[in-house]
Amino acid sequence: MKKKIAIIEKIHDDGIKLLENNNDYEFKIINDSSEENLIKILPDFDACTLRVSRLDEKILKYCNKLKVISRHGVGYDNVDLDYVRKNNISLLITATANAVAVAEHVIYMMLSVSKSINQYDQEVRLGNFKKNAQNIKTFELFNKEILIIGFGRIGQNLIKRCKGFDMNVKVYDPFVDEKTILNHGGKKITNLEEGLNKCDYLSLHVPLTEKTKNLIDFSKLKIMKKNSIIINTARGGIINENDLNKALNEKIIFGAGLDVFNVEPVDIKNPLLKNNRVLLSPHSATFTEECKSRMSIETVKNIIDFFENKIDKSMIVKL
Numbered sequence: 001m002k003k004k005i006a007i008i009e010k011i012h013d014d015g016i017k018l019l020e021n022n023n024d025y026e027f028k029i030i031n032d033s034s035e036e037n038l039i040k041i042l043p044d045f046d047a048c049t050l051r052v053s054r055l056d057e058k059i060l061k062y063c064n065k066l067k068v069i070s071r072h073g074v075g076y077d078n079v080d081l082d083y084v085r086k087n088n089i090s091l092l093i094t095a096t097a098n099a100v101a102v103a104e105h106v107i108y109m110m111l112s113v114s115k116s117i118n119q120y121d122q123e124v125r126l127g128n129f130k131k132n133a134q135n136i137k138t139f140e141l142f143n144k145e146i147l148i149i150g151f152g153r154i155g156q157n158l159i160k161r162c163k164g165f166d167m168n169v170k171v172y173d174p175f176v177d178e179k180t181i182l183n184h185g186g187k188k189i190t191n192l193e194e195g196l197n198k199c200d201y202l203s204l205h206v207p208l209t210e211k212t213k214n215l216i217d218f219s220k221l222k223i224m225k226k227n228s229i230i231i232n233t234a235r236g237g238i239i240n241e242n243d244l245n246k247a248l249n250e251k252i253i254f255g256a257g258l259d260v261f262n263v264e265p266v267d268i269k270n271p272l273l274k275n276n277r278v279l280l281s282p283h284s285a286t287f288t289e290e291c292k293s294r295m296s297i298e299t300v301k302n303i304i305d306f307f308e309n310k311i312d313k314s315m316i317v318k319l
């Protein structure tokens, strides 16, 4: 019997093509991922792919056939982990597909904020060519210190790019040993406050958990350097947004680049949207054409590999 795969929210065609000519599977693209619709439709499927919609007990308790959830990405804070663990549903991630795209996005944000790109661009468009240009503060990455919090796939891709800019890299990750960090050209630190106090750039690459929620709050921001820049491409909530806005307004730090938010889509009334010390993107770090293709292929291939008992261990979330 053919296995049925629900593609919850459309993915890049390259992944879909793996299923189109495959006689072992049939698939359906589900564009309406409301709780109501998923309760109605999902119980009929053996597997599903998942982008940003939430899958929790309210939906999953109806899905008795579901054997595997394949995340289009590596974060899985939108899945009810307790439920999938207890009910023996496997959870897969696209472990090799997106680290490069996110690392590049961090570099783009670090450069853009450091070079006050938005302001320069605006000035030229307004016909102000060099009128205010001398008063716009910009910085170099050269010889600066970056603190990377979380040294997994993305952190390790980022360090290579930072070394290319001759940056000094400190790493805070209690779960990665000193030698691994040293081999990548970084220095392990164990005292987070000390690291925050010395760094010029801070980039976050930890999952959102009870432990990392509000990891960077006002008490941490206020010990950072006046010209420091924070980049968050991990998850909203790891930095306390109100505290960040306050720190920027009080010029405690220089600027920030945010790809992720507490609430997504971000609330139009969120004060950070009016703060010109912040560069924003809509959780789009992985939206390069190359990465969308890689992620869709890996998401679908993971399901096929799972049913054919040849799934790579690195793709399986240990629950």
Ligand code: NAD
Binding pocket: 073, 074, 075, 076, 098, 099, 102, 149, 150, 151, 152, 153, 154, 155, 172, 173, 174, 175, 176, 205, 206, 207, 208, 211, 212, 233, 234, 235, 259, 260, 283, 284, 285, 286
């Ligand atoms: P990963 O699992 O490879 O690495 C995470 C690292 O964080 C691990 O090395 C772990 O030891 C470390 N860590 C966990 N808790 C920590 C703590 N309290 N303090 C310090 N370090 C801690 O994950 P990854 O692939 O590098 O991705 C990191 C996160 O980035 C994901 O969880 C996801 O939420 C986010 N992400 C965002 C996007 C985006 O589109 N913006 C794309 C991919 C991933």
